Amino acid sequence: MMDEPRKTPTIQDVARAAQVSAATVSRVLSSPERVTEATRDRVTKAVEETGYTINQAARSLRMQRARTILTAMPGIGNPFYSTILDAVVTTATSRGYGVLVAGRLGDDPARWLSDYYQSNRADGLLLFDGFLETRKLHGITGANAQMPLVAAYDELPDPQINSVITDNLQAAERAVRHLYDLGHRRIGHISGPSRNTFPNERLVGFRKAMFEHRLEVREEWIVPGDYTMDSGLAAGRHFGGLAERPTAVFSANDEMAIGMLSALKTVGITCPRDISVIGFDDIGVAEHYAPPLTTMRQPRERIGRIATETLIGLLESEVRSREPVRVVLQSELVVRESTARLGSG
Amino acid sequence: MMDEPRKTPTIQDVARAAQVSAATVSRVLSSPERVTEATRDRVTKAVEETGYTINQAARSLRMQRARTILTAMPGIGNPFYSTILDAVVTTATSRGYGVLVAGRLGDDPARWLSDYYQSNRADGLLLFDGFLETRKLHGITGANAQMPLVAAYDELPDPQINSVITDNLQAAERAVRHLYDLGHRRIGHISGPSRNTFPNERLVGFRKAMFEHRLEVREEWIVPGDYTMDSGLAAGRHFGGLAERPTAVFSANDEMAIGMLSALKTVGITCPRDISVIGFDDIGVAEHYAPPLTTMRQPRERIGRIATETLIGLLESEVRSREPVRVVLQSELVVRESTARLGSG
DNA sequence: TGAATTCATGCAATCGATTGCATTGATCTT
DNA sequence: AAGATCAATGCAATCGATTGCATGAATTCA
Structure with missing residues (x-):
């Protein structure tokens, strides 16, 4: 034989x-x-x-559907997104769908992404990249290529498109209230990047909460960041050099909080003795950082799962409803040791 | 109109x-x-x-190639793997290939993975999962489904299959030597999991280095872990409860090092004053942890890129050479603040 | 029992791109 | 000038699965 x-x-x-x-x-x-x-x-x-x-190729050709969804995220290396991707893959696989990952988007992201659709490689798109401008997105949904799409990212997506998001305003308010309840009145913020026209949502929530608690917002206590540890480091240096420092800081994500603490530590300012910090996301290390980070936990696994289920639902329903789907999830306050009662140090 | x-x-x-x-x-x-x-x-x-x-479906059908590669990793959520995936996606995309991500593997991983191949969804496999037993792998390469495959993970892959790996033995020796050079003589280890028959490579390297430096290996100073922070935490508790503690620990990855430090801190043992720690991988937070972690940096971006290029090269070469490809990369010692000269605290 | 209905199965067209072979016209050779 | 050579292009088969329609057998009903 x-x-x-x-x-x-x-x-x-x-x-x-x-x-x-x-x-x-x-x-x-x-x-x-x-x-x-x-x-x-x-x-x-x-x-x-x-x-x-x-043979999926033959099947796709005949049925005009690839049973595959495309995901686009700003950086897969980022632990925040990779957890979401994990949930996406798990969910999609269990529904018999494959998951394609789009690489770094070039000059014309809309064109680039919709090519996957036109070329019959993917049936729909999960968009986790808030940096992709809404305007450019219209090239994806509009025109001749009507690629089904679910967006799931922090900032307000165009209300016209389906989305799974968390309530940033509310979460920011909860974060500030937590600091307020601990006695803090001088509160600073490291913000995420603002998109063209819109100010960052968590920043807006911060301002709103500060207003509601009748606390003074000092502009020098609001430092713009870009969600990287390095920008947190810069923010830390900024706060460290200030004559008058806030007693607590709300950071728009955990990485920046960590970066900030790392910078402050080098100049002898330790947390939570000298400063309290609350982060956002609850990434893996938050729990084991020194000190363990208080943070607003985003339900990343749920975001990924629900976004995937929503998209697949869209793909498999015959009728394409006109109404965009909108799912809003809540974040959860996780209290650890990076925030302490004012003066307890 | x-x-x-x-x-x-x-x-x-x-x-x-x-x-x-x-x-x-x-x-x-x-x-x-x-x-x-x-x-x-x-x-x-x-x-x-x-x-x-x-239309890629039509093209795939006719050409019997999907221009897509499949990746399988134990946990995408893990920052170590997600960085590699990032590199894989970037490289593959630039070569005109799509990247599919396999979900959690079920009972019969080999069958599951090779289905992607048989069904014409993927042309080859990038395997980053060392936990997939070599024996089961033969179902992928052997039998009727000859799926081209490049493995890239820590532990010794079957010498018969193409692989891109780092030299764990050498890296472990470098790590121990670094501690030795700082004056440490009582050195412990948190190991990664051992696969069925083989002991963990970094553990072997650790023992080898200890032997070469004529240092005593105490079995109670070697704690088995599974690369999670939680297992590092457990290891920390173990070390904390010991009457005689090592003055330095080589952890088989950064997460476990972080977990250990986190546990030790709660019992008043601080790093590097009371104990020095060197990790492995150089994940994102290592640099900003408190204290910044000394570690053996794995060239993750290169691993991903080279593995991808190797696989694509394999796919596009007409002749399938009999000789398996083996690429061995070196890790790099990154000295930060978690390791200090003995007695300098 | 014969007509009507139902049901299981087969036939053949179709999805869209690729490629071996055939054809055409141009160019070259002697 | 006639045959040989060659390059550019078209024709048509092919990849493998799906599905509307046709067929024939079995079942139902009068």
Whole structure:
């Protein structure tokens, strides 16, 4: 018996083995109830014997659907997004969908992404990249390429597009209230980047909460960041050099909080003795940082799962409803040791 | 002018617009030199006008190649792997390949993965999961499904399969030597998990280095871990409860080092005053942890890039060489503040 | 029992791109 | 000038699965 490289079996091979037509095999696979039990068994057996696997390329071509979703995120290396991606993959896989990951987007992201759709590689898009301008997005949804799309990122997505988001305003208020409740009155903020026209949502929430608590907002206590540890480091240096420092800081994400603490520590300012810090996201290290970080935990796993389910639901429903889907999730305050009662140090 | 949903243009549409046959359009796209400049221009123009994108499903079906690679990793949420994935996506995209991410593997991972291959969804596999047993892997490479495969993970992969790895033995020795040079003689280790038959490589390197430096290896100073922060935490508690503690610890990865420090801090043991720690990988937070972590930096970006290039090279070479490819990269010692000269605290 | 209905299955067209072979016209050779 | 050579292009088969329609057998009903 030669060990020759026999090709992978096709539906025809199965049909021959089961002594039926290819059409019947196809039916057994997709709508078994339409086939007699006897033939069904014969076919099932033949499938097993031949080791048949459906050829997705052929299937996609014929059905005009790839059973694959595309994901786009600003940086997969970022632990925040990678957790979401994990949930996306798990959910999509269990529903029989593949997950493609888009690389760094070039000059024309909309075109780049919709190419995946036009070329029949992906049926829909999960967009986790808030930096992609809404304006450019219209190239994806509008025009001739109507790629189904669910956006899931921090900042307000265009209300016209389906989205799964967390309530940043409310979360920012909770964060500030937590600091307020601990007695802090001089509160600073490291903000995320603002998009073109809109100010950063967490920054807005911060201002709103400060106003509601009748606290003074000092502009020198609001430092713009870009969600990287390095920008947190810069913010830390800024606060460290100030004559009058806030007693507590709300950072728009954990990385920047960590960067800030790292910078402050080098100039002898320790947390929570000299300054309290609350972060955002609850990334993996937050719990084990020194000190363990108080933070607003985003339900990342849920974001990923729900966004995926929403998209797949969209793909599989015949009627495309006009109303965009909007899911708003809440973040959760996780109190650890980086925030302390004022003066307790 | 109606805004009716015109379908995405096919090669036939382009052919009609350019007044040539579909065959010619195809040739302009794949081997332009075989076509007159005049027709080539006409076709190029027609492609632009129609906004034509090649239908990958049809192409895959005809060519029996999907221009897509599959990646499998134990946990995408893990920052170590997500950085690698980032590099993989960037590299693959620039070479015109898509990247599919496999979900959690079920009972029969080999079967599961090779299904992607048989079903013409992926042309090859990048395997970053060392926990997948080599024995099970043979189902992927052997049998009727000869899926091209490049493995890139810590532990010794089967020498028969292509791999991109780092030299763990050497790295472990460097780590121990660093501690030794700082005057440490009582050195402990938090190890990664051992695979069935083989002991963990970094553990082996640790023992080897200890032997070479003629240092005593105390079994109670070697704590098994599983690369999670929680297992580092447990290790920290273990060390904390010991009557005689090591003065320095080599942790098989950064997360466990962080977990350990976090546990030790709660019992008043601080780093580097009371204990020095060197980690492994140089994940993002290592630099900004308190204290900043000394670590063996793995060239994650290179691992991802080289593995991808190797796999694509394999896919595109006509002849499948019998000799497996093996690339061995070196890790780099990054000295920060978690390691200090003995007695300098 | 014969007509009507139902049901399982097969036939063949189709999805869109690629490519071996055939054809055409131009260029070269002697 | 006639045949040989070559380059550019078209024709048509092919990849493998799905599905509307046709067929024939079995079942139901009068």
